[in-house]
Amino acid sequence: MATRLDPAARRDQILAATLRLVARDGFARVTLRDVAAEVGVVHGLIRHYFPTREQLMAEAFDAAVLAELEGDEEVAERVEPVEALADWLTTTPRDHYFVWIDAWSEAHRNPELLAALTRHHRDCERRLARIIERLAESGRGASDDPAADAKMLTALVDGVAVQHHAIDLIGRAEADRVVYTAAEDRLGLERGTLAASRPTAARGQWAADASPVAATAGPRADRRD
Amino acid sequence: MATRLDPAARRDQILAATLRLVARDGFARVTLRDVAAEVGVVHGLIRHYFPTREQLMAEAFDAAVLAELEGDEEVAERVEPVEALADWLTTTPRDHYFVWIDAWSEAHRNPELLAALTRHHRDCERRLARIIERLAESGRGASDDPAADAKMLTALVDGVAVQHHAIDLIGRAEADRVVYTAAEDRLGLERGTLAASRPTAARGQWAADASPVAATAGPRADRRD
DNA sequence: ACCGTTCTTGTCCGTATGGACAACAGCTGG
DNA sequence: CCAGCTGTTGTCCATACGGACAAGAACGGT
Structure with missing residues (x-):
């Protein structure tokens, strides 16, 4: 076959x-x-x-964790911090988030999964903190404590993603708006700065082949042995 | 038996x-x-x-949805808005959140569950918006758009809850601190105001009997037919 | 051309699940 | 005191799962 x-x-x-x-x-x-x-x-x-x-x-x-984070690091270091921030804070593709949400609910009974999640979350916060640091250094924004700001914004992104992807209460535009507004206020940017510098391309893919995650998989079909 | x-x-x-x-x-x-x-x-x-x-x-x-929200409404209307805010934003008991997180991951394949979640989330935002409104009216805080502030803070609370309960990355104290700081900045309160007015009692219980959710249920036991 | 390796298949087994159903037992009204 | 209702039990069934294993088929080195 x-x-x-x-x-x-x-x-x-x-x-x-x-x-x-x-x-x-x-x-x-x-x-x-x-x-x-x-x-x-x-x-x-x-x-x-x-x-x-x-x-x-x-x-x-x-x-999934590996694919999600690979490669972006040096790239992000070269682009303008404002643009990098707008990119980082924009919402992730839906199918990715379904996996994260599922992982959250599974973590407390699967130690390995919890460890991977923890590492991933720390990585995310660290990268965001680095962007915020560069933003402050560039003088275009301000931050007393990049790590704290990163932690808060990471939590906000996740919470907004829940409202957007899981509950479908808000659309992508509003999701980005909520996060961008909060980030701008927190980091001393003028309102609208982030939306204006959002890059066009979406973030990375998963699978080894080029197809997006949910390419196949229609409504669950019947199976046999 | x-x-x-x-x-x-x-x-x-x-x-x-x-x-x-x-x-x-x-x-x-x-x-x-x-x-x-x-x-x-x-x-x-x-x-x-x-x-x-x-x-x-x-x-x-x-x-669960019904039990979580019942009763609090008129009570919350009577207490000081600052205190009500500090109470509302403090983190929910762990076992409750495990159910919410699970519900998030299940919602997109269970329409009824999604509907209940949506209603619940709207209720939460509405109540928080009402508290913020009263806060602004009382002159102790400020808000241009209570609904928007409520939406953002609700998302933040959920995201922080994930970091606290699911990933266990931060403790309860830090979870509250992150949310309180963000809320104080957003609503024009002085730093520390919310932590100082946190009430002592925790929020409601679930089960019909008096026992908390996870009273029974040790490590999963073996079963028989 | 041969042969060993290993990728791949088909089939089997013990177990657990959701659901169905008839029998039993405790309560209530006559 | 009896009859009926219904909460409760024990048992049965078809299905599906994870895992195990032997046989088949493609590939690579010699």
Whole structure:
């Protein structure tokens, strides 16, 4: 059925499929058979690459964390701090956030996941703090305590993302507006500065192949053994 | 085994047990047998009260929303706005938040749950906006747009709650500090005002009986049929 | 051309779940 | 005291899951 693949390629394929399904169905509901069907192989094959369901999930989430943060670092260091800030604070693609929200709800009963989440969150705060620092150095903004400002803004971004993605209470425009306004007030920027410098491109992708996370995966189909 | 109970009492008992288990294991993992074991009855009895698992979950979540918001309204109207604000912005008990976070991750595949969440969120924002309004009227604070301030602070509270409860990155003291500082800046209060007026008592309870949510439910026990 | 490696499949098993149902038991009204 | 209602139990069933394993098929080195 499925053509024989390079082991590494198949692994990545399985991890990408797992992330798609987690975004759609949640960590707890994704079964090995689901993943196999999404990839187009027999469910026994999954076990050939991942000894247990838990390990699959753990590696999939690790891959997500890794992919989300890779590369941006030096790039962000070169662009104007105001632009970098506007980019960082803009809302993330929906399917990504579904995975994060699911991870939050799963973290307190999965220590590995909690560790990965903690590392990821610290990374996010650190990068944002660095942007704020550069903003203050450039004289275009002000901050007494970049770390504290970063922590507050990170929390705000997550909270707004919940309102936007999970509850669907506000649209993307308003989500950005809420965060931008708060950031401008906090960092001594004039109102509207951030919206004006928002770059056009969206942030990174997930899967190993070029397709976005939720490319496949229509309404949950029936499965067989 | 279990003594014959008043139907309404047994219903409430089942709903309370369900919420306890959802806080511990998540919506997706709670089984009818789990609930029955938690209550101390046979799993067939659950079906006598709730025709299907989905309905049980839906009603349990409705009960949670209802219990969380009931009563406080007129009470909040009588206390000093600064004190009411400090109370409203302080972090909610942990087990409650686990249910909310789980609900967020479940909402996009459960329309009823999404509707309940939306209503709840709107209620929260409305109440906070009312407090901010009274604060401005009293002259002790200022707000150009109470609704916008309420939306931003609600998002911040949720985001901080994630950092505090889900990721366990910050403690309760720091969680309150982050929110209080942001609120004070936004509403023209002097730094420290909110921390100084935090009331002593915590917010409401859930279950029908007096016990807190996670009273029972140690580390997940083995079950039998 | 052969042969070992390993990617891949098909099938089996024990377990757990949601749901259905008949029998039992305690309460209430006549 | 009896009959009916209903809360409660125990048991059964079809399904689906994670995991295990042996057999098949493609690939690579010699």
